[in-house]
Amino acid sequence: MDEIKVAILGFGTVGEGVYKTIRSHERELTAVLGKKVVVAAVLIKNKEKKRNISEKILITTDFNEILALPNLDIIMEAIVEKEPSFTFLKKAIKKGCHIVTANKEMFAHHGKELMKLAKEYNVKIGFEATVAGGIPIIQTLQQLFKINRVHEIQGILNGTSNFILTEMREKKQSFATALNLAQEKGYAELDPTNDVEGNDAFFKLMILSRIAFGEEPDWNDVDLEGITSITSELVENAERLGLRYKHIASIVRKGNKLVGSVKLITVGKLHPFYQVEGVENAINIQSDIVGSITLQGPGAGMFPTASAMIEDLVFVNEKQNLQKVGYEKTNDPITAVI
Amino acid sequence: MDEIKVAILGFGTVGEGVYKTIRSHERELTAVLGKKVVVAAVLIKNKEKKRNISEKILITTDFNEILALPNLDIIMEAIVEKEPSFTFLKKAIKKGCHIVTANKEMFAHHGKELMKLAKEYNVKIGFEATVAGGIPIIQTLQQLFKINRVHEIQGILNGTSNFILTEMREKKQSFATALNLAQEKGYAELDPTNDVEGNDAFFKLMILSRIAFGEEPDWNDVDLEGITSITSELVENAERLGLRYKHIASIVRKGNKLVGSVKLITVGKLHPFYQVEGVENAINIQSDIVGSITLQGPGAGMFPTASAMIEDLVFVNEKQNLQKVGYEKTNDPITAVI
Numbered sequence: 143m144d145e146i147k148v149a150i151l152g153f154g155t156v157g158e159g160v161y162k163t164i165r166s167h168e169r170e171l172t173a174v175l176g177k178k179v180v181v182a183a184v185l186i187k188n189k190e191k192k193r194n195i196s197e198k199i200l201i202t203t204d205f206n207e208i209l210a211l212p213n214l215d216i217i218m219e220a221i222v223e224k225e226p227s228f229t230f231l232k233k234a235i236k237k238g239c240h241i242v243t244a245n246k247e248m249f250a251h252h253g254k255e256l257m258k259l260a261k262e263y264n265v266k267i268g269f270e271a272t273v274a275g276g277i278p279i280i281q282t283l284q285q286l287f288k289i290n291r292v293h294e295i296q297g298i299l300n301g302t303s304n305f306i307l308t309e310m311r312e313k314k315q316s317f318a319t320a321l322n323l324a325q326e327k328g329y330a331e332l333d334p335t336n337d338v339e340g341n342d343a344f345f346k347l348m349i350l351s352r353i354a355f356g357e358e359p360d361w362n363d364v365d366l367e368g369i370t371s372i373t374s375e376l377v378e379n380a381e382r383l384g385l386r387y388k389h390i391a392s393i394v395r396k397g398n399k400l401v402g403s404v405k406l407i408t409v410g411k412l413h414p415f416y417q418v419e420g421v422e423n424a425i426n427i428q429s430d431i432v433g434s435i436t437l438q439g440p441g442a443g444m445f446p447t448a449s450a451m452i453e454d455l456v457f458v459n460e461k462q463n464l465q466k467v468g469y470e471k472t473n474d475p476i477t478a479v480i
Numbered sequence: 481m482d483e484i485k486v487a488i489l490g491f492g493t494v495g496e497g498v499y500k501t502i503r504s505h506e507r508e509l510t511a512v513l514g515k516k517v518v519v520a521a522v523l524i525k526n527k528e529k530k531r532n533i534s535e536k537i538l539i540t541t542d543f544n545e546i547l548a549l550p551n552l553d554i555i556m557e558a559i560v561e562k563e564p565s566f567t568f569l570k571k572a573i574k575k576g577c578h579i580v581t582a583n584k585e586m587f588a589h590h591g592k593e594l595m596k597l598a599k600e601y602n603v604k605i606g607f608e609a610t611v612a613g614g615i616p617i618i619q620t621l622q623q624l625f626k627i628n629r630v631h632e633i634q635g636i637l638n639g640t641s642n643f644i645l646t647e648m649r650e651k652k653q654s655f656a657t658a659l660n661l662a663q664e665k666g667y668a669e670l671d672p673t674n675d676v677e678g679n680d681a682f683f684k685l686m687i688l689s690r691i692a693f694g695e696e697p698d699w700n701d702v703d704l705e706g707i708t709s710i711t712s713e714l715v716e717n718a719e720r721l722g723l724r725y726k727h728i729a730s731i732v733r734k735g736n737k738l739v740g741s742v743k744l745i746t747v748g749k750l751h752p753f754y755q756v757e758g759v760e761n762a763i764n765i766q767s768d769i770v771g772s773i774t775l776q777g778p779g780a781g782m783f784p785t786a787s788a789m790i791e792d793l794v795f796v797n798e799k800q801n802l803q804k805v806g807y808e809k810t811n812d813p814i815t816a817v818i
Contacts, residue, residue, distance in 0.1 A: 163627075163769055170627045276770035278624040285623060286616040288794045289501075289508045290787060414776075417755055431501055432614035432787035435777035438752075439770065449628060449770035456626045 146175060146459060149183040149208045150218045151230060153193060155328045156244050156271070157184070157220035159448030161195065167452065175459055183208045185221075185230075205230050209237060216458065218451055219243040220271075222331060228252045235259050240458040242451050244271035247336065250345035253352065268454025273346040274299055274423040276446030277439040278453070283353045283427070290429035292354040296392035299346040301421035301442030302330040302337035303369045303389040308419045310377045311386060317372055329421050329442045339368035340389070340404045347391040347402060354427070355400055359393070365403040372406065380408050388415050484513060484797060487521040487546045488556045489568060491531060493666045494582050494609070495522070495558035497786030499533065505790065512794055521546045523559075523568075543568050547575060554796065556789055557581040558609075560669060566590045573597050578796040580789050582609035585674065588683035591690065606792025611684040612637055612761040614784030615777040616791070621691045621765070628767035630692040634730035637684040639759035639780030640668040640675035641707045641727040646757045648715045649724060655710055667759050667780045677706035678727070678742045685729040685740060692765070693738055697731070703741040710744065718746050726753050 148164065150157050164171065164179050171179045183200035185208055186193070195201055202208065205226070208217075217234045219241065221227045227248045231241055241260065243249055249256070249272045260267045270280045274297065283292070298304050302324045309320035321338065324330040336342040344366050351358045369389050380387055385408040393402040409416050414436050418424040423441025428434050440446035486502065488495050502509065502517050509517045521538035523546055524531070533539055540546065543564070546555075555572045557579065559565045565586045569579055579598065581587055587594070587610045598605045608618045612635065621630070636642050640662045647658035659676065662668040674680040682704050689696045707727050718725055723746040731740040747754050752774050756762040761779025766772050778784035 167627050167629075167769070170629070174626050277773060278620060281624050282616060282620065286619050286791060288512050289505050289790050291505075291508070411755075417749075431505070431790065432784050433778045435615060435775070437773070437775055439773035446770050452627050452769065453624060 144177040146177045146179045146215045146455075147182045147211070147213055148179055148216045148218055148455070149185065149211065149214055150181060150220065151185040151205070151208075151227070152219065152221035153184055153186050153195070154220065154222075155444045156447045156451070157218075158193075159444035160218050160220060160451050163445065163448045163452050164455075171452075171456070174456055179455065182211055182214060205233075209233055214239055216240045216242060216455060218455065219245055220447075220451070221245055222247065222336075224248045224251050228256075231256060232259060235263050235265055238263060238265060240265045240267070242268040242271070242454040242458060244447055244451055246272040246342065246345040246349065250348045253349065266458035268451070268458045269349070270454045270457075271447050271450035273349050274425055274437075275301065275439070275441040275443065276449045277423055277425065277437050277441065278450070279350070279425050279437055280353060281457070282437065283350070287354075287427070287429060287432075290431045292395075292427060292429045294392065294394040294428040295347075295350055295354055295425065296390055296415075297343075297347070297350070297425040298388060298415055298418050298423050299343040299391045299425070299441065300337050300340075300389060301423055301440070302334065303340075303343070304418065304423070304441070305329055305421045306338070307369060307372065307377070307387050307389065310372065310374060311381060312419075314374065314378070316374055317370070328444065338370050340366050340391075341368075343389065343391040343404045347393055347404060350425075351393050351400060351402065355393070355395060357400065359400040359402045363402070365405060367403075367405045369406050383408075385410055386416055388413075388418070390415065482515040484515045484517045484553045484793075485520045485549070485551055486517055486554045486556055486793070487523065487549065487552055488519060488558065489523040489543070489546075489565070490557065490559035491522055491524050491533070492558065492560075493782045494785045494789070495556075496531075497782035498556050498558060498789050501783065501786045501790050502793075509790075509794070513797055517793065520549055520552060543571075547571055552577055554578045554580060554793060556793065557583055558785075558789070559583055560585065560674075562586045562589050566594075569594060570597060573601050573603055576601060576603060578603045578605070580606040580609070580792040580796060582785055582789055584610040584680065584683040584687060588686045591687065604796035606789070606796045607687070608792045608795075609785050609788035611687050612763055612775075613639065613777065613779040613781065614787045615761055615763065615775050615779070616788070617688070617763050617775055618691060619795070620775065621688070625692075625765070625767060625770075628769045630733075630765060630767045632730065632732040632766040633685075633688055633692055633763065634728055634753075635681075635685070635688070635763040636726060636753055636756050636761050637681040637729045637763070637779065638675050638678075638727060639761055639778070640672065641678075641681070642756065642761070642779070643667055643759045644676070645707060645710065645715070645725050645727065648710065648712060649719060650757075652712065652716070654712055655708070666782065676708050678704050678729075679706075681727065681729040681742045685731055685742060688763075689731050689738060689740065693731070693733060695738065697738040697740045701740070703743060705741075705743045707744050721746075723748055724754055726751075726756070728753065
């Protein structure tokens with residue numbers, strides 16, 4: 143049987159989730175794609191760390207070793223920060239690899255350039271996992287909202303911040319204790335600055351803006367606030383008034399201008415995000431025909447984000463197949479059944 | 481410029497919404513499809529009723545006149561009940577027309593047969609509008625959840641019932657008054673039996689079951705309850721306990737068996753549907769990798785359902801184009817921008 147050869151870049155929470163899911167869902171992947179998905183290599187940072195990876199797989203700290211693999215089909219990138227990811231992915235595209243990425247910071251900065259390069263080299267990029275973990279918001283906006291004109295998007299886009307705010311309210315904990323717990327549970331990055339300062343939500347908001355509106359506001363014009371000003375007293379006072387603190391990223395079209403903000407605000411019971419708690423993310427889309435649609439689900443954690451990457455793995459591969467064999471998927475059990 | 485020639489069957493709330501939206505979003509449709517969408521005919525029931533339809537369009541009570549139109553591309557069906565819709569659509573498919581339908585009763589009964597026939601005649605069927613109005617739940621399940629194994633789906637699938645329950649609680653109205661208001665607002669069908677007896681939610685649940693699980697439970701084994709047993713007293717007593725009545729359709733895989741039910745139950749504040757109010761619909765999907773995802777939005781009304789049909793119009797047409805010209809869509813502004 144033909145194989146789809148995959149390399150995973152990064153073996154943190156998300157990378158490991160991708161690895162485990164490819165193995166646990168081997169049967170489903172083969173059924174949908176008509177080929178076996180094989181992890182050929184994993185790029186790691188620290189050679190000393192013990193990992194549970196099959197011995198048949200190339201484990202390396204040198205990206206060039208991965209690039210040198212023959213017939214590599216897809217790079218699944220789950221690293222943080224812009225570099226070296228951007229450089230790696232450019233090289234991979236030029237070698238003809240499809241890309242699936244979960245790296246929001248890199249993609250917010252360089253997504254446009256990567257998409258252009260991908261078009262030039264006739265490969266595809268899946269970036270569902272860059273925004274809101276397992277919630278299929280990118281493909282919903284791209285595939286399912288083609289005629290609706292989007293007016294406004296608002297979202298709880300950072301699971302760590304929402305988890306901290308929820309813990310502080312529900313368990314009357316301090317910010318520091320709640321943050322520690324988020325890190326222990328693997329929600330927060332080792333360096334949580336991007337989460338609690340709002341940068342992570344900002345990057346995701348810019349990615350959504352490009353999909354929904356075809357453009358972004360000037361980054362410098364976006365009001366950016368994190369959750370570090372929150373205190374137990376503020377949370378308790380709000381609760382006495384029936385309000386909850388939520389960290390909300392929003393972007394709205396006003397005339398010809400896009401106005402974006404990432405802010406810590408209090409919301410009442412009638413707000414669509416009042417009951418979005420813990421690591422949950424939620425996105426509300428306001429558009430002209432359908433009105434208001436909300437998607438809610440897990441925004442962080444090993445498997446939700448891995449799920450988005452695995453679904454993207456199918457997505458980029460199907461797009462490739464489409465060009466080769468036409469649309470009809472003979473191996474899709476869903477299509478076959480109906 | 482090439483045209484896409486459309487006939488609309490039925491000019492009730494949904495049919496009229498489709499007609500208006502094709503006209504109001506002509507520019508977007510042309511941009512995405514590369515062709516102008518033209519309404520060539522409308523099938524009506526009552527010739528005497530005054531309607532605001534352009535004089536250039538064939539308005540008829542005779543489906544055969546529509547079938548006789550040359551080069552008809554797509555049938556947009558927005559009638560109720562199984563017949564004559566099923567017969568009409570079979571004929572249209574055999575003539576090579578794509579189908580977009582909002583008719584849940586017909587599709588729950590005959591969807592399988594229509595899909596088989598469509599495959600035979602190489603046309604496509606869009607049925608997003610059959611479930612949950614404007615919420616893109618069908619395509620989310622079909623396109624975006626290919627590897628996730630769904631365990632359970634639960635939903636508030638009938639906007640009219642949810643509207644009635646909300647009105648009764650919020651405005652302390654009787655069942656009859658709330659039902660009248662739902663009819664005035666165009667949410668309920670003229671004959672509301674299917675809404676308030678739970679049949680409408682049941683049909684939608686069976687359509688979802690086929691997509692999510694590839695099969696349906698035996699219809700006779702599904703517990704089916706409507707909302708007609710509700711009284712103002714019950715609603716008030718529940719509210720005193722912090723509970724709300726919700727009409728919830730659910731289907732869960734237990735071993736090799738699918739267990740379905742449509743029931744009026746009380747839910748507490750922590751239930752994902754506690755705050756789903758008015759004509760809102762919501763669907764919660766539990767699957768193995770991503771966990772729990774909820775989609776919420778307008779489940780009834782002129783434009784939400786029309787929105788689903790218009791997005792399907794693009795969808796079936798793109799599928800057709802794919803077979804002709806390969807995947808790359810040169811006219812998609814979203815793809816072009818990124």
